[in-house]
Amino acid sequence: MMNFRIGIAAFALAAAWAHPPGFSFTIGNPVASQDFHFKTAAFVFRTESCADPAKAQISATAEGIVKGARQSVALKVMAASKPGVYAVTQSWPAEGDWVVSLRGTCGSASAGAIVPMGPKGLIRESLEFFARPATDAEIDASLKALGASK
Amino acid sequence: MDEREILDHLPKVKAPDAIWTSIEAALNDHRSPARRPWLWAFASVAVLALLAVGYWSVRHRAGEWIETDSKSRTTLRIGEIGFVEIEPGTRVRVVTEQPGEHRLALAHGEIRATISAPPKLFFVDTASGTAIDLGCEYTLSDDELGLGLLHVTKGWVSFQWKGLESLVPAGASCRTHPKIGPGIPYFDDASQRLKDALENLGVEKSAEDPLEVILAEARVRDTLTLWHLLQRVPVGDRARVYDRIAFLTPVPDGVSREKALKLDPETLRLWKDELAWKW
Numbered sequence: 001m002m003n004f005r006i007g008i009a010a011f012a013l014a015a016a017w018a019h020p021p022g023f024s025f026t027i028g029n030p031v032a033s034q035d036f037h038f039k040t041a042a043f044v045f046r047t048e049s050c051a052d053p054a055k056a057q058i059s060a061t062a063e064g065i066v067k068g069a070r071q072s073v074a075l076k077v078m079a080a081s082k083p084g085v086y087a088v089t090q091s092w093p094a095e096g097d098w099v100v101s102l103r104g105t106c107g108s109a110s111a112g113a114i115v116p117m118g119p120k121g122l123i124r125e126s127l128e129f130f131a132r133p134a135t136d137a138e139i140d141a142s143l144k145a146l147g148a149s150k
Numbered sequence: 151m152d153e154r155e156i157l158d159h160l161p162k163v164k165a166p167d168a169i170w171t172s173i174e175a176a177l178n179d180h181r182s183p184a185r186r187p188w189l190w191a192f193a194s195v196a197v198l199a200l201l202a203v204g205y206w207s208v209r210h211r212a213g214e215w216i217e218t219d220s221k222s223r224t225t226l227r228i229g230e231i232g233f234v235e236i237e238p239g240t241r242v243r244v245v246t247e248q249p250g251e252h253r254l255a256l257a258h259g260e261i262r263a264t265i266s267a268p269p270k271l272f273f274v275d276t277a278s279g280t281a282i283d284l285g286c287e288y289t290l291s292d293d294e295l296g297l298g299l300l301h302v303t304k305g306w307v308s309f310q311w312k313g314l315e316s317l318v319p320a321g322a323s324c325r326t327h328p329k330i331g332p333g334i335p336y337f338d339d340a341s342q343r344l345k346d347a348l349e350n351l352g353v354e355k356s357a358e359d360p361l362e363v364i365l366a367e368a369r370v371r372d373t374l375t376l377w378h379l380l381q382r383v384p385v386g387d388r389a390r391v392y393d394r395i396a397f398l399t400p401v402p403d404g405v406s407r408e409k410a411l412k413l414d415p416e417t418l419r420l421w422k423d424e425l426a427w428k429w
Contacts, residue, residue, distance in 0.1 A: 026427055027427075028426065028427040028428070028429075029319075029320065029321070029429060030304070030305070030320065031305065031306055031319035031320050031426055031429060032426045032427045032429065034306075034423065034426070035285075036266075036267070036268060036269060036284065036285020036286075036305055037285075039266075039285055039286060039287070039304040039305035039320070040304060046427075
């Protein structure tokens, strides 16, 4: 019985980590957008729990380490035909380890996500979600983990 | 087709700047051409290469057959929306070549399509059905018996045969069979046991229940396979498939168990659109 309760609690915790309540992002492969314009995107994402997606403020940067040097590239976030759905195309170098930091606000709520990128696109198992923009330390830690996983 | 006809069909192709530089250099060179044979050889090869590119990228007419032998390949332009690479040992026919519909028929062999256009402008007919481009890049092969394999690298392809449809997204493949149509799509990184079980589905003498194996092996991403399976298994097995999908990922608002088990089209579409965020 105890094990069962621990299991339920762990599951709830994992679910909360994977998708915090309130304004947040859902990340997917380009096929999720159902928009042929984005078939070559690095990934797509949508906002959750934003009453007026058109008024959400979204930005993204690619954060990477190339030959030991830290780099940052501002990214263009493209809106899809469906409200609240966006795409990010790869405009960062192919060389090195890279994550994309997403930041957004919807009214007074804010959200962030770190999207680690691998040779075959986003690394779904390593996605991180926040109820605020990711900090530099969190981005650095994600880059470090990405480098260590190779 | 004689040489004159071939030339008439050649489109104008802009020569690379390097060629004119080479030719100008040769013309300005006061030395005898005989002393610089490599230059003329280079220019000749470059011009021949341009002619070849021009010839193969020419637009083919409806009704025309294109056949490659075991060593040759060619590229077919698809209007203004993309191109198709035709691999060795392939026989394909241009069925329709119009701005609103580009249609090929693959008799056998392999083609690689790269299309950048709104959905449903490019079609490939095969013995097992029709591949309908939904804005994508894919490889489609068919053997002499009509057994085929569709592998999608970008976007989506819908493969249809007599009302049966398989939706195949990037990273997934689907086998096709004459008189049966498209099989159930699977992601290429799915377990081998899941892929083998899909092959055995419907085969009576299987060592273990293929459906049981598929359900057990399915990951969240394999809900692509399960979503299709829900619509293909006998009515009595639908609940097992539904329950496995619901276990792997939350059922979205607007999708009810009752409607899903009845294969309500709007429910299935809504569920597929949501599941695609995991694919």
